[in-house]
Amino acid sequence: FYTQFYQFPSIEYRAGLGLMLGAVGVSAIAAATGAFKAVGGAVSLPPAEAMRPEPPASFKPTLIEQLGLQRLLSPAGRIILRNVERRPAQAAMAVLGIGLAVAMLVVGRYFSDGIDAIMAVQFRTVQREDVTLTFIEPLPGRVQHDLAQLPGVLRVEPFRSVPVRLRFEQRSRLGGIVGLSSPSTLRRLIDSDLQAVPLPADGLVLSTKLADILQVQVGDRLTVEVLEGARPVLSVPLVGLVDELIGLAMYMDVTALNTLMQEGPTFSGAYLTVDPLQMPTLYQQIKQIPAVASMAQRETALQQFEDTIAATSGVMNSMILLFACIIAVGVIYNAARIALSERSRELATLRIIGFTQREIAFILLGEQGVLTLAAIPVGWALGYGLAWVLNQSPAQNTELFRVPFIIQPASFVFAAVVTGLAAIASGLLIARQLRQLDLIAVLKTRE
Structure with a gap:
């Protein structure tokens, strides 16, 4: 399955000698333990005793x-x-x-x-969009209105993605901060009870797994090394945690992220709700837009x-x-x-x-x-x-x-x-x- 799904050029499984000897040893010990009592009782029984008929069983009320x-x-x-x-x-x-x-x-x-x-x-709970569009490069805020005019598009929620390296003390992690609209209904943040968490107006929100890796708590300040543009180094407070089951997530309010990057309304992509009947038409039109790098459908990803x-x-x-x-x-x-x-x-x-x-x-x-x-x-x-x-x-x-x-x-x-x-x-x-x-x-x- 690794060869099939990950397409490694060459992969071969070899069972080590220690693994095989361990399996045989455990099986042998289990078999010997099960037989020991019966064999021991038979060996210790005197021949004269063994030749006697079996005594009647002792019964008592159940x-x-x-x-x-x-x-x-x-x-x-x-x-x-x-x-x-x-x-x-x-x-x-x-x-x-x-x-x-x-x-x-x-x-x-x-x-x-x-x-x-x-x-x-x-x-179903976190990703509620039908389509995710990713742009070749960040585009100005008016792209939100352009996307809303596409056939079948019912709702548009743009996002800004910024590649960064997060640091806290001696620990660091590469990733990307995703700036979401507030309120965000197509990409929701949830807690351990699967309840929606509002996105704070300022500060960074991390997944609990990433917070554990960096060993940070709400209120700590993290060093954010931006890996695009002028590559500024910033200090951002951690203001919330979310429980996501896939990946290591970093979130901010998109307006706060734009301010942090010292730019106007700028977006790296958008989440769309689309009329299913208009999906083929939308797909054909998206293919004609050079600024769009990729288009991902949630149902297709789920099916795969x-x-x-x-x-x-x-x-x-x-x-x-x-x-x-x-x-x-x-x-x-x-x-x-x-x-x-x-x-x-x-x-x-x-x-x-x-x-x-x-x-x-x-x-x-x-x-x-x-x-x-x-x-x-x-x-x-x-x-x-x-x-x-x-x-x-x-x-x-x-x-x-x-x-x-x-x-x-x-x-x-x-x-x-x-x-x-x-x-x-x-x-x-x-x-x-x-x-x-x-x-x-x-x-x-x-x-």
């Missing part, structure tokens, strides 16, 4: 029975709860394993929700952004979905397969005393269903916490973009549905083996 609520459950339901409570550690590990699969899905959807929020805020993100995040989400399903199916199927192996004698006995095939399947698979239902909220909590940790990492808070911590309710529902479908797939595999249960062979005494 929590539901202690509360007197057993009348609300069928006999099969009580058997399920007893089986879960008999092995609390095994049940807890199954819940944790399934919960991690749910958490992976929640984290995967968190990235999509965050990108959707960036697009909604940047292209969505296409790029859909391509990259689509692959990532597909891989996460695949891994989560493998984990969920593996954990649920493994737990059900072990339960079938351990309780085949009990299930065969139930069949002989009158339980139907469907009833014993309900007993075996119902236990896995209970564990899956218990694992879903656990996975939601794990996914929420992991997404929050990832959101605090520098990779989610760069100069290029900041991913907000947003997880939509639909993402939790998606994780639950996918896990439920994986559980159903595992149940179908086990149910197939239940139908092949040999009652006579199972009931033979082990002695």
Whole structure:
């Protein structure tokens, strides 16, 4: 994807030896840890003890029975709860394993929700213009009236852009101050609550990310080195902060910026609201104006952004979905397969005393269903916490973009549905083996 979108002349991914050895090592440690207890118990068991038949299981009233609520459950339901409570550690590990699969899905959807929020805020709340025009060089103020006469133009808000280097103490940053009209309705400044912030009549307004980089606060004075014209060096106070999710922004009132540059009303471009039906005509006329360097349509930029993100995040989400399903199916199927192996004698006995095939399947698979239902909220909590940790990492808070911590309710529902479908797939595999249960062979005494 880097090669496709950034068109590097040559790029090749090479996995380092340390990375591969680390992955193998972690997997080996996990496998050894899981097998250690079982292997250790088998090795330490005396042969004479191992040859004895398994002692009967120890039963006690379940929590539901202690509360007197057993009348609300069928006999099969009580058997399920007893089986879960008999092995609390095994049940807890199954819940944790399934919960991690749910958490992976929640984290995967968190990235999509965050990108959707960036697009909604940047292209719907901050940028409200239809077209942005940029001039080859700054033009006098009368250009605003000339643009208003173009076909389909409903509103014009000119802006002035000045390339500068901001300095505060030993820290500096290159950028451009954008002078906006006041009030500005097509390019809005917003706070952390997505509410519009009025542009002060004088002074500099920075994005919070840029203020963090320069380590400045409202009230500090910054040194502004202008990088065009006579290149004056100015001292400007910081009078406000705005929360933007893309880039590092610097804003001033356009009149104040013109005064700072010691020039009359001068503009570097303009934001336009345009009648959609007149857009093709406007585009053709703009192409004939030599003073216009570029014309950018917001909807086109949004569509390109969505296409790029859909391509990259689509692959990532597909891989996460695949891994989560493998984990969920593996954990649920493994737990059900072990339960079938351990309780085949009990299930065969139930069949002989009158339980139907469907009833014993309900007993075996119902236990896995209970564990899956218990694992879903656990996975939601794990996914929420992991997404929050990832959101605090520098990779989610760069100069290029900041991913907000947003997880939509639909993402939790998606994780639950996918896990439920994986559980159903595992149940179908086990149910197939239940139908092949040999009652006579199972009931033979082990002695």
